[in-house]
Amino acid sequence: MHKDIEAILFDEETILKRIAELAKQITEDYKGENLTCICILKGGVFFMTDLLKKIDMPVMMDFMDVSSYGASTISSGQVRIIKDLEHSVKDRDVLVVEDIIDTGITLNYVVDLLKSREAKSVEIVTLLNKKDRREIELDIKYCGFDIPDYFVVGYGLDFDEKYRNLPYIGYLKEELYK
Numbered sequence: 001m002h003k004d005i006e007a008i009l010f011d012e013e014t015i016l017k018r019i020a021e022l023a024k025q026i027t028e029d030y031k032g033e034n035l036t037c038i039c040i041l042k043g044g045v046f047f048m049t050d051l052l053k054k055i056d057m058p059v060m061m062d063f064m065d066v067s068s069y070g071a072s073t074i075s076s077g078q079v080r081i082i083k084d085l086e087h088s089v090k091d092r093d094v095l096v097v098e099d100i101i102d103t104g105i106t107l108n109y110v111v112d113l114l115k116s117r118e119a120k121s122v123e124i125v126t127l128l129n130k131k132d133r134r135e136i137e138l139d140i141k142y143c144g145f146d147i148p149d150y151f152v153v154g155y156g157l158d159f160d161e162k163y164r165n166l167p168y169i170g171y172l173k174e175e176l177y178k
């Protein structure tokens with residue numbers, strides 16, 4: 001285990017097992033549909049690639065980078081588009097792929113934006129859900145794990161751009177971010 005990690009919350013095997021379950025459900029729900037999966041960079045990359053490998057039907061991938069945090073651990077409440085989508089979502093079923101939902105500010109903005117661009121449907125899949133921190137209610141169709149309000153890193157999740165490439169999700173030692 002990395003020296004900055006207090007404890008492991010989900011190991012790699014547990015993460016991949018849960019992702020396979022989500023992918024099976026998504027495959028059943030969208031069979032025959034024109035699904036576009038949109039990864040919210042950068043944290044969602046690891047989840048997106050593992051999830052899509054297990055979805056058993058054709059899927060289009062696209063990427064969007066939005067930010068409301070900067071280098072801080074507290075949401076600014078203002079969402080900025082850093083990189084927009086490459087393809088139109090008009091008349092497509094869209095699944096937004098996120099690593100974690102916290103206040104809900106980022107995803108609320110993204111979902112509204114995709115609806116305004118006339119997507120046929122917009123749903124959310126998130127690996128982690130910090131319900132206790134929610135400020136804006138969101139309808140989350142697929143969720144990997146509900147987690148308590150502790151700072152977690154790994155499997156795409158960072159602190160100041162570090163720890164994203166840890167293969168597990170763990171609690172960061174408190175003295176490193178407080």
Ligand code: PRP
Nearest residue numbers: 041042043068069101102103104105106
């Ligand atoms: C994280 C996460 C979500 C957002 C969730 O991204 O990937 O996009 O915060 O927080 P919210 O529900 O409070 O809006 P971050 O801005 O840290 O960017 P990153 O994925 O590049 O690390």
